Amino acid sequence: MKNWKSAVYVVSAIQIGAGMAIIGVMAFLPLFLSQIGITDSGEAAFWSGILTAVTPLTLAISSPFWSLEAKKRGAKPVMVMILLVVAVSATLCSFTNSPWQLLVLRTAQGLAGGFIPIGLSIVTEITPEEKTSWAMGFFQAALVAGTMLGPLAGGIVADIFGYRAPFLFFALLLVLCALATKFFLPEVNKTSDEKEDGSSMFSQIAYFIKIPEFRVLAAIQFLCNFGITGMGPIFPLYLEKMVGGEATAIASLVGFLIFLSGGADALASLSAGTITQRFDMKKVLFVSTIFVGFTFIFQYLMTTVWGLGAFRVVTGLGIGIIMPITNTLIAKSVPSEKRSIVFGVVASISMLGNVAGPATSGVLAMYMGYASVFWLTAFAFFLGGILFFITDRRKKAA
Incomplete structure (x- = not known):
């Protein structure tokens, strides 16, 4: 495809907008729950965890289906339909009056996701082989940008116009993304091996699971998402407790800190290639994973908002190195003709981490307090680093 680079730009821009709409609720969702009757902070953390987790859970389940539909009907029309359905769901969220109504709509967003x-499949299909690493890095930066800008925009809109307004703002953003897909994204030609690759998603998953490197790298991405998203349900409430009555714009503060962390993540992602040229890639991955675990411990030990924010930024630097390295190693662990499929499978596994993190942290915060969430998150990263180290040693010894 001659205009492959412009297509990468368009797809990445769409991912930024869609990511903002899905992640943006993290900045104000626990506070919105108090407005619709959930006044106990522990119960708010619990519901926030469930509502944050249900979307990636259903998304992980539905992603293989939408990948197959994209192969059958074309990626462009399927993408437009997905974005419009999620936009309708976001609009309806602004009119909810109970957490159960939110649960139904957040579930629908996940089922209509993908x-x-x-x-990812579009990027891998249209990009020349020698430019794949650049395209994947650019796409990853777009995903990070969505997680940065979403909570920041959601928090600002919530503090200015109220907690219902961000849902309408994100719905409008999704409609704009659908229009961009319709009018600016070029048609993607179907590959000659489409039938073979799309015949059975379950057989493809079974194929990848048999590869030891894939298993451990996918597990690390699962644990990373577990740790990152696990802070979402408690972060606004933890900040509110930390500042007491000294601040009123809590949602904006949450969005700002997430924005800073995401910015550090993006900068580190852009630097990961340079770092791995100077140091062994696998050693960098191991050290970064353990390092991030310690940063969560230091986050808990901080007694000021800015101290906490500083270590959130440091955490973002570590995550920004981990994710592109794992994606690179995953790509190297499978045949080149399988790469477009393997990233779809990894996306589903990673989404399960987005499910387990918020659900677990919400329950822990409710019954054991906020401290348990920080310590469990640190343990998740320690476990990921140790798991990778052991697997790599076994591979070298074999």
Whole structure:
């Protein structure tokens, strides 16, 4: 495809907008729950965890289906349909009056999702082989940008216009993404091996699971997402407790800190290639994973908002190195003709981490307090680093 680079730009821009709409609720969702009757902080943390987790759970389940639909009907029309359905769901969220109504709509958003694996498959299909690493890095930066800008925009809109307004703002953003897909994204030609690759998603998953390197790298991405998203349900409440009555714009503060962390993540992602040229890639991955675990411990030990924010930024630097390295190693662990499929499978596994993190942290915060969430998150990263170290040693010894 001659205009492959412009297509990568368009797909990445769409991912930024869609990511903002899905992640943006993290900045104000626990506070919105108090407005619709959930006044106990522990119960708010619990519901926030469930509502944050249900979307990636259903997204992980539905992603293989949407990947197959994209192969049958074309990525472009499927992407437009997905974005419009999620936009309708976001609009309806603004009119909810109970957490159960939110649960139904957040579930619908996940079932209608799948734009990330479709975007990944488009990028891998249209990009020349020698430019794949650049395209994947650019796409990853777009995903990070969505997680940065979403909570920041959601928090600002919530503090200015109220907690219902961000849902309408994100719905409008999704409609704009659908229009961009319709009018600016070029048609993607179907590959000659489409029938073979799309015949059975379950057989493809079974194929990848048999590869030891894939298993451990996918597990690390699962644990990374577990740790990152696990802070979402408690972060606004933890900041509110930390500042007491000294600040009123809590949602904006949450969005700002997430923005800073995401910015550090993006900068580190852009630097990961340079770092791995100077140091062994696997050693960098191991050290970075353990390092991030310690940063969560230091986050808990901080007694000021800015101290906490500083270590959130440091955490973002570590995550920004981990994710592109794992994606690179995953790509190297499978045949080149399987790469477009493997990233779809990894996306589903990673989404399960987005499920387990918020659900677990919400329950822990409710019954054991906020400290348990920080310590469990640190343990998740320690476990990921140790698991990778052991697997790599076994491979070298074999």
